[in-house]
Amino acid sequence: MTEQLTQPKPATPPRKASPTRLKILQVAASLFADRGFSGVGVNEIGEATGLGRGALYYHISSKEDLLYDITTAYMSDLIADGKAILDSEVDPIIRTQKLSRALMMTISEHLSEMTVCFREIHALTAERRRAVLSLHSDYQAIWSQSLSDGLAKGQFRPIPSTVLKGLLGMYFYSFLWLDPRGPQNAADIGDAFAEVVLRAVRV
Amino acid sequence: MTEQLTQPKPATPPRKASPTRLKILQVAASLFADRGFSGVGVNEIGEATGLGRGALYYHISSKEDLLYDITTAYMSDLIADGKAILDSEVDPIIRTQKLSRALMMTISEHLSEMTVCFREIHALTAERRRAVLSLHSDYQAIWSQSLSDGLAKGQFRPIPSTVLKGLLGMYFYSFLWLDPRGPQNAADIGDAFAEVVLRAVRV
Incomplete structure (x- = not known):
C-alpha cells in the first residue's frame, strides 16, 4: 500500500496490507473514531498496537499516512463491490437492494474505519483529500x-443529483447512531433503506 | 450562556450571546469546520477574532466551551422552530415540507456551525456529549x-426508528457536500428531500 500512499492516485484501491499493517490500521481507526484524528498521538498508536513507536515507524511513514489508508481502503472495497453488483445484476430493483445491503453491512462491520x-x-x-473525495x-x-x-x-423517475447525495447520506451518516449489536441488524437496515430509495425513485 | 455551559442541561436553549461572543462563535466555528476542533488553538481564535488571547478569555472559559456552545445553539434553534411548526401546522404533509425546508435552510445558512x-x-x-445527543x-x-x-x-405508514434516523441523516450529512452558493438553493433541496420523506412514509 505504501507506494500508492506516497503518490495518492484517485480511485485506485490500495494493494493488500500485511497482517501487522492491518492490525495497525484497525487500532488506529478505533482510536481516531473514539477521540478524533488530531486527538491521538503516534505514541498512543504504538502503545495500543504493542509495537512501540520505533517498530510502528517501520510499518508507517506518518500518522496521516494511516488516516489516508483508512479513508481509502473501505471506500475502494465499496467501489469494487458496487461494480461487481452492477456487472452481475441487471434488474434495477434487485440491484438497488444489493447495493443497499452491501453498503450498510460494510459500514456496520467496519464502523470505526467508516x-x-x-x-x-x-x-x-x-x-x-481530493483523492478521497474522488x-x-x-x-x-x-x-x-x-x-x-x-x-x-422505464422503472425509475429522474432525480436531481442532490437527492442522490441525500439518499447516500442516509447511509453514510449512520456511523453516528448505528449499533452493530443493536436489535436491527445491518442487512435489515439495508433492506429498509433500499425501500426508501426505491420509493424515492420508482415511477 | 455561561451558566448553562458549566452545568449543561439537555434541551435547554442557551441564553442570548453578546455581539462579541456571537462573533467569537462564528470565527471559531469556521476554524473548527475547516481544520477540526483539535487542530485549532485558542491563540488562533484570538488572532482571527482580532481580540487576542487575553481579551478572548474575558469572553470564554475554554475552547471546549466554544465547541459546546456551537454544537447546542443551532440544534436548540432547530428544536424551537420544529416545535413552532408542530403547533402551527396540523396537516402532516405540509408539516413535513415545513420541517424539511427549515432544517435544510438552517444547515445551509450556518454551514460551519452545523x-x-x-x-x-x-x-x-x-x-x-450526552447533553448534545439529548x-x-x-x-x-x-x-x-x-x-x-x-x-x-391514516396518511402515513409506520416506519422503524432506524428509517427515521436514516431520513434525518439525509439532511445532516449534507454538511459534507452542500454548497450554499450552488445552483440549487437550500429551500429547493428541502422541498426535494421532503418529497423523499413523504414517498417513504405515505400509505
Whole structure:
C-alpha cells in the first residue's frame, strides 16, 4: 500500500496490507473514531498496537499516512463491490437492494474505519483529500449508473443529483447512531433503506 | 450562556450571546469546520477574532466551551422552530415540507456551525456529549411526533426508528457536500428531500 500512499492516485484501491499493517490500521481507526484524528498521538498508536513507536515507524511513514489508508481502503472495497453488483445484476430493483445491503453491512462491520472515513477527511492534505473525495464520487457514480439504467428501463423517475447525495447520506451518516449489536441488524437496515430509495425513485 | 455551559442541561436553549461572543462563535466555528476542533488553538481564535488571547478569555472559559456552545445553539434553534411548526401546522404533509425546508435552510445558512455540530461531538466531555445527543434526540422526537400524527390520520405508514434516523441523516450529512452558493438553493433541496420523506412514509 505504501507506494500508492506516497503518490495518492484517485480511485485506485490500495494493494493488500500485511497482517501487522492491518492490525495497525484497525487500532488506529478505533482510536481516531473514539477521540478524533488530531486527538491521538503516534505514541498512543504504538502503545495500543504493542509495537512501540520505533517498530510502528517501520510499518508507517506518518500518522496521516494511516488516516489516508483508512479513508481509502473501505471506500475502494465499496467501489469494487458496487461494480461487481452492477456487472452481475441487471434488474434495477434487485440491484438497488444489493447495493443497499452491501453498503450498510460494510459500514456496520467496519464502523470505526467508516467513522474516520466520513468524519476526518478535513485532516488530510489537500492532494489526498481530493483523492478521497474522488473515491466518494466514484462510489456515487455506481449508484447513479444503476438509477440511470432503471430510468432507461422505464422503472425509475429522474432525480436531481442532490437527492442522490441525500439518499447516500442516509447511509453514510449512520456511523453516528448505528449499533452493530443493536436489535436491527445491518442487512435489515439495508433492506429498509433500499425501500426508501426505491420509493424515492420508482415511477 | 455561561451558566448553562458549566452545568449543561439537555434541551435547554442557551441564553442570548453578546455581539462579541456571537462573533467569537462564528470565527471559531469556521476554524473548527475547516481544520477540526483539535487542530485549532485558542491563540488562533484570538488572532482571527482580532481580540487576542487575553481579551478572548474575558469572553470564554475554554475552547471546549466554544465547541459546546456551537454544537447546542443551532440544534436548540432547530428544536424551537420544529416545535413552532408542530403547533402551527396540523396537516402532516405540509408539516413535513415545513420541517424539511427549515432544517435544510438552517444547515445551509450556518454551514460551519452545523459541520462542527455533526462532526465534532466526540471532542466534548462525556457529560456535554450526552447533553448534545439529548438535543439531537429532542429534535428527532419532533419528526417522530409529526410522523405519528400522520399515522393517526391514516396518511402515513409506520416506519422503524432506524428509517427515521436514516431520513434525518439525509439532511445532516449534507454538511459534507452542500454548497450554499450552488445552483440549487437550500429551500429547493428541502422541498426535494421532503418529497423523499413523504414517498417513504405515505400509505
